[in-house]
Amino acid sequence: MPHIPRRTFLKSSALTLASPFILSTGLKGQNRAAANDRINVGIIGLGSRGFNLLNAFLADPRVQITAICDVHDLHYRDRDWGQGTLFGRIPARTKIERQYGKAYKSGSYSGLFITSDYESLCQRDGIDAVVVATPDHWHAHCTLAAIQAGKDVYCEKPVTHYFGEGQQVYKEVEKQKAVFQTGSQQRSEPLFQHAVNLVRNGVLGKIKEIEVGIPPGYDTPQGSTEVLVPPVGLDYNQWCGPSEMLPYMQARHHRWWRGHRAFGGGVLMDWIGHHNDIAHWSLDLDNDGPTVVEAVDWTFPETDVYNTPHQYTIRCEYENGVTSTIASQNELGTKWIGENGWLHVSRGKLSASEKQWKDLKYNPGKFRVQEVPSHVGNFLDCMKSRQQCLAPAETAHRSITPGHLGYVSHQLQRPLRWNAKEEVVIDDQEANKLLMAASYRKNWS
Template identity: 25%
Template sequence: MTTLAASVSAASAFPGAFTIGSRKQDAVRVGVIGVNGMGWANLNSMLKVPGVRCTALCDVDANVLNNRAEELRRRGITPKLYSRHEDLLADAEVDAVIVATPDHWHCLHMIDACAAGKDVYVEKPLGNSIAECNAMVTAAARYGRAVQVGQWQRSQQHFRDAMDFVHSGKLGKIRLVKAWAYQGWMKSIPVKPDGPAPDGVDYMRWLGPARTRPFNPNRFHFEFRWFWDYAGGLMTDWGVHMLDFALMGMKATTPKSVMAIGGKFAYPDDAAETPDTLTTVYEFDDFTVQWEHANGIDGGPYGRNHGVAFIGNYGTLVLDRRGWEVIPEGDRMQAVPFRKSEDNGLDKHTANFIDVVRSRKLEALHAPVTAGAHIAVFAQMGNIAYRTGEKIFWNEQRGRFTSRAANRLLAAEYHNGYKIPPL
């Protein structure tokens, strides 16, 4: 099993230059698996790159599929439509695939795409378990495919600038890193009864490797994020973004221990399973990384509803999607006024992927599969600590925890005849 530390090195945290690269007009034919939310956003971003064409769409919800196809037709684009991802992957007129399905499908879709000879832009979090992440890294290497993970902040210049400042040593000794997501717009999910799947939805295909259950609207489309069968709540939805930079700033890999506490404190009786309030502490040799999240409120640290803060002896650097600043500790250093983001991270990220598809210089990817696996595993560790109620420890040599209860959560349980292909 690939271990956490083996997934990525600190030196390769930002592979490639933060430039768009060459603007070759070589045609790149793109198909999309899961075109409702981020799949649609990613496609529209990718279509801005000269030479990119959309040739195929796939979705298990015919309503979504037909609506997106009609939107494209109005723009003079006529893709082929598929309800099964295997059929799209067999299409010789598809060079690269966007995978933007629910988290529990990412692993199988990405591996199948690589095996079919396609390059892949896969949404975050990379996998829905540590075992899946390891398998996805192995598959990308075995088939020699370009795999970009949709952590588009890695393509934004202000994030790179902030990391350079952290690495400069000007903050002094950094003893604590805080990362957080306070999401006021994510309200309670009212309990709803089970019922029939909507017309046009292949529900068994949507379930895929997840446990068979009656259809419930709370578990479908966007809300799947709050159920353990399909995802990991805010920890894996937002944590992979913010914690990614916490680790980059500290050039950190594997924590010594992880502990977490929280629960459904805001909405104890609603339909969600994942915690709406969580604090997770990752222990390293001489610093800690702390994750916080809260649904339903925006009042996060430093007046920001998301971000990461590097707390040093001389000052604190605070970073989010809007920009970054440095708050001095008394007169120990000069303040750095807020430096605003000035670019479009998603557009730069998809353009970087297309550049690599053309150049085959896989090392130039801004968010390669190894980096996506590293941070997805890190976030999964936080969820495993929460779900076991234990302080957990990782055995680097064995690629396992020292806890039997934690090891039971290393792999997602697959159902309905699905399994991770042998690699």
């Protein structure tokens, strides 16, 4: 993307903010493509991850991006102005219009709907699927609006910010018979699939322990803590949305927002939906969970900018006798310790006590997880077949449940006995109340 001078940006932002709805210049009419077999997609959230998904969907010939939504016109994430990649509505619009340039001229593409109002995108006729790539505190609201409007949804992980939201999302997906994919893309990668196949086929023997390694949280402010007036082109009130409207600062906005519980669950909840998801998958616990969860050794940063843990361990016990630790001091990835040896997988790396286990051509046994062309491709395939995706809503909710329980256990300073079938803490009303709590601003629910 070309550099946009601040003066030019301010002028364009003033025009953009004058109206919440923009139709691409010179284009009118419905947004459904002339080619009726195309899947029309709308994207909510156009930051770094949103652009990654935008690129993935643009690359698939089955798709047309016909709507985008964000409350920020243009930004550089956590970089200084003019440095690095551009994000937001303006660069997203430019990228899409360049991609579909020939289609614009031929009339086979009828235009791009641009808005800062997620509900208007979700309600729009002609959109088949909605991609939710917002900060965590928006996931449930955007997802439910889309599903209830009859759309299929691809939502980034963690699937929701609060535990009760996760329950509502997966139940609504089932009720509406929607196709839902969580952005836990490790499930679509060969190394992780191979590791799960090894464990599920019993190659390691009976699994005794699992070590889930996640990065530490933020121990110091990750940017400037100077309280500022939100920049022109950003609707900060709408960015905060259902959550508390904290004073605006770089250290708590783009990229770093998850350090505060108002917007996310820290690095813990950011990564648990990846590596603990693989652990649950390997134990065939996609719709189940632990029996005991306990938070131990949590430390917090010495700053009021963030209130999520810097170092943490969550101990879990499972009905099958397996114990696990989800910890910032474990090696990043997922490690299984079994009767016959150990296995560790992380992004781009597979190591094991037995050399042959590392060979992707090694035959672990009859069981095989589903191999898919890509995570986005699996979602699009399932939209056509109406089959369940590789990372469905309930599975994603169950994978991060130990994180939600970990926060409650830490607050109460005691282990929790968990009934995974009923999704309640056993004989502990105080814990259940905390687990179901959700801090919304007035007029949000």
